Amino acid sequence: MMMNQGVNAQAVAAADPNSLESRYAFDANQGQAQSYLPSASGSEAASWTVHKVEGYPSQDGVPANASYQHGQQPEPHTKNVQDGSYVAPLSSSSTVGTASAPQDYNSYTSYSNTTDPYSAYSGYYNGYQQQTNNQYSQQQPNPSYSQSVEAYQNTGAAYQPNSSFQNTGSYAGTASYSTTYYNPDNYQTAGGYPSSGYNNQPTASNTGSYANYTSYQYPNYTSDTSSAYGSGSAPTTFQQQYKQWPEYYSQTEVTCAPGTEHLSAAGNSNHGSSLPSVSGGYPTPTNQPQPLPPPPPPPSLNPTWRPETSSSVLPSMQPAGAASGAHDNYWNQTAPSFQTHLAAPTQPLYQNSLDSKTSYENFQELKTAPQGQNSQYTVYQVSQNYQPTSPTVLSFDARRVSKLQIPTNPRIASNAALGIAKIEKDGSAANSLPRPAYVSVAVQKPKDKMSSNNAADPMLKPTMYPKSLCGYVERAFGRYKDDDKKREACEAFMKEIITEAIAEGTLYTRDWDSMPLFTLPDSHSVNNENIQSPTPAAIPNYKKSPIRRSKSRWEPLPEVKMLDKPDSASNETGKFGSWDKRTFNGYSATKDNSLSSFRFSASHQKTPSKSAQRPMKRQRIVNGAGLTNNDDDASSDGDKDQSLTAYYSGAMALADNPEEKKRRESRSKRFERGQGHRPDINYFKPKNAGPANLYTKRASALMLSKSFDDSANQAVEDIDWDALTVKGTCQEIEKRFLRLTSAPDPSTVRPEDVLEKALLMVQNSQKNYLYKCDQLKSIRQDLTVQRIRNQLTVKVYETHARLAMEVGDLAEFNQCQSQLQILYSEGIEGCLMEFAAYNLLCVILHSNNKRDLLTSMSRLTQEAKEDVAVKHALAVRAAVTSGNYVAFFKLYKSAPNLNTCLMDLYVEKMRYQAAVCMSKSYRPTVPISYIAQILGFSNATAEGNGEKVLTGLDECLEWLKAHGASLITDNTGEMQLDAKASSSTLFMPEPEDAVAHGDSSLAVNDFLARTS
């Protein structure tokens, strides 16, 4: 907090030079200090008081402010009451880093209590936002000073929205709130949740009111003439409030009507009216704001009024509503500011303050010239945005916070702890968030309420857009009536177009009627340029975000978001747009937005308990900006997205300005190109400083994976495999097999002629199978890496398959076999028949899948059926299916090629079947010699070179004994199988060489024993 104050003071000092500007800056600083300072109540109070003095001499305004900012004890006003109520529900939230947060909650809670009736509010609220936006836009264009003031306020509002957003984040305590707040949809649905929905709204309203308040201050300062201020700014805020409130209250409906709203707005009494619930209240509040010189009053005034005029609850409600309305407006307006903020992240604090000053100046000037105002306005916003990132930013944030009061405060605290990085993140995040909201709002405005507002408010009318523009907007939206996403994109475009027009001063001169409806890319680029011009350091991503060219991409995962953010430039606009929608849409009233907004709020706010943890998290953030985000991620998915975005924004802020510029440029180029994540990422990586690096790494990894996904999505044909193919240069014939974990190195890959030698070497080698297998695998790898598919390849696979068969390595054999099938099908010559037979045998003997067998058989050509090997295999199949063991072992002895090896694996089973069969059907005995003969024991395994020569008979005896056969010796001394006795005692013994993985051939010991 102290740090913040100091910063603020500095900022103020910087601001001082310019009288008007200095005022503005000073006020702002104070406001910030207060908001930030919640912990240091004294200093804050002082700052506020000063501010109040400047803006609103009246005590009411001051207390109100205090209450808002601190949301604590100081003010007995309705705000306090509200705060108290909030505290009750959000006690846990209070624990969140800063005391201010709890305060805010308290106030909100009170709101919530009162607001239960307000369920209907959401709809109104939305409408209201739109209206305000419209007004805002209208105001900007207006050349008249008052208009300019309004515009300024609007900007302030926009700016505030950011802060409000942050505040919401700090609020984490009330998840419901956040959701409702951001999500217009939620609001509408809020009918269901009376209390929670209400709470959310109130908070929103508070923030909004704050925003309004700040805006007011600004205008006042700039104008110096309170009257101008009152007329200009006050009405706008009131209108906003009024609109909102009307919705809340039964009265609000009347106000809701565009005409009525305007009327009420004119009166400013909206607050008052809502508070007392009597129309009479209206006039008073309106009057008050106007007379009150201090700009801050709008929010403060509202609370003060409320307490004065009506019961605390009602007033609080009204202010809240007003605030929310204001907030909405802010959001809408803030979108541009956010953009600017992004642009400015790298600028020094001083610059920021200066910018703000200048912007103020500009603003004043603008007042004289509406167009000029607009441009200035944007600048100003930028400066504010920028401030959050830098120390001055902190002050600004504080200001925002103060405006927003509760939400900002917690954040600020965290920011302070974190230092610049944190602030940057928050600021950027906040900025980013408000932006979309702004866009959406802008869109909505034109749609529904533009006309109504125009008609209703004489005040506003002057500031309104030209009718032709309204028509243009309506046309634009008319095309997307049924498509929310498109509409959003359209909104974004419209907004950008209008801002651009305002910036260029062509709002009134343009021929809107003849303007082409959709030039998304153009508008986008234009917007970017505009944004960039005010702040060179602006982040391209943000700029792009408003574009929203493509339909929303709701599917994108958090990672995608991350990617989009950093790469927004590189990414397609569509993606980017989707991202924006997600994070920012929440602010907008549209349904789609609501979801995203909810997430966002959740990430920042979380449940009260989570909020309590927040301080910790924030500190972590200090260590590494990304870390906090990650923590948040753990809490919820939505959090993840948000945190990621926040992280990225922070990272962006960290990046040097020139770098950012470069990146932006490259991105914009890439944008045209479509995809180009990787280079971007790489570029981005090295530049990020310390803590950010880790995250960037991760992010880049994600991006990489993402890009891979993209490529996967691409048609495979699009990949230029030829360009990726390695040409080996290694001349070593022998090479160990190592599974590749990265792209192959040509210096370790053998070219084809060397591989041929290697194959020969393996074939002639006397070493064991393990060595050969290793060598063959490495040959196969080199072939694959070089995409060599010819007869050599077939030879290698055939060699390996045969070797594997000989030692019973079925796994390796199957690999080779499946590769060979593909190679053969490509028309490469080889021992096709031989392997067709192997294939058949494999299916018959090992998989025993009827369907596979059928397909394999039906694939055989007539020519193949004539082949010896295939014929043999088919005969084996027939023998197996009929259980004809005699035929099987005849075939076993006469097997061509290596068919014997495959049949080997089935011999045991076949013998057992035969033994069972014979024991059942033979009586009384069967001679062992006969069994040994028909079951293939005869000399098949007898080896003449050993000292122990096993005859077929002996082996058969052993086998039968091992399987539980009962043997007898007859009169002639010949061993006989006692069939009847054996029929019940035969069993299949557990294989002695059984291994855990079920494939004895894979046991290393067995391998070595057999192959060496």
Add this chain to the structure above:
Amino acid sequence: MAYLSMGESHRRITDYLNRFVDAINYQDGDSLARLFSVSSDTPSLLSLADALNVFQDANRLIKQSEKFSQFGEVVAPFFRSLQSYRLGNLVDAYRAFEKASNAFIQEFRNWESGWALEALYVIAYEIRVLAERVDRELASNGKSPEKLKGAGSFLMKVFGVLAGKGPKRVGALYVTCQLFKIYFKLGTVHLCRSVIRSIETARIFDFEEFPTRDKVTYMYYTGRLEVLNENFPAADQKLSYALTHCSLNKEANIRMILKYLIPVKLSIGILPKKQLLENYNLVEYNNIVEALKRGDLRLLRSALQENEDQFLRSGVYLVLEKLELQVYQRLLKKIYIIQKLKDPSKAHQMKLEVIVKALKWLEIEMDVDEVECIVAILIYKNLMKGYFAHKSKVVVLSKQDPFPKLNGKPVAT
């Protein structure tokens, strides 16, 4: 194509849109179904396709009125599909149709009752048929045919919409059958298992409540699966169900069922009448049945070889091949009968060399060991009662029912 004016095109398109909206508003599933049948080549849809090709901006018509635009997600891609279909661009037609179908599923999900099931059936059918045709086209162009697979996963989604509780469940079986057709075509029959499980394990919905048409199809395919598994009693039960419930007018369907039911019946010892085989043009089984009757191993082998491709493709080859044992049994029984005629007292002792000689007459060269093995197997499989005396090379048959009939039971394994 005759000249088509813009006005006429406009009229046709609007007419279609009106009918579409009306069908939905009046919940007229049949009418709606007709509007979706792309590949049916009905005149109305063909003329609409022509109109769409003349009047290229049908989307504008759809968006013009709220009435139409609410179904724009369905109709717009459908128009594109129809257009592409008419132009012979099946790939695009399929792609657009799948999009339209997806949108329709979304709508369908929201409809409480199952009134639109007919339309859904048509969509499920069309998407399969289109996918098959596209795959054929793709394959002939040397590209990888993958649309049928995609259609399978789409229908799986549709199945998910229907399979739950409620009035729509009655449509689940139709989609299941379409899925079967796809899986059998793709050779991925193992995928059928999950669908079958959800159909057969659900107790909330009695199988008999499904439409007969779907029940027959379902039983046919599950019966085929059982044939593949060589689970003959189950295959017999399912295919018989299909046969008895199949409409007598659907001769082609009956033939398809019989194609699998006959081998199954043969495997359990039940022979069809010749008339049946001729009525349904299943003459490929004639010789097999004859071989079984006569114990003519040669005839069986030649019959199998003659129709090998056909039997392999339909998947009954292995089943028929197993009939060999029954043919041996029949042959031995014949020998036994002859011996009995000659000398009843020694009829139950059958010399192995007699059997070998009999086989030789059939021009089947088998040595004594092999014949001995066959005899052993026959006894082992309970096709013959008795024992084999190795020393004297004589089969000693039981005096009581030495050749038991299968009587609907499969050969023991």
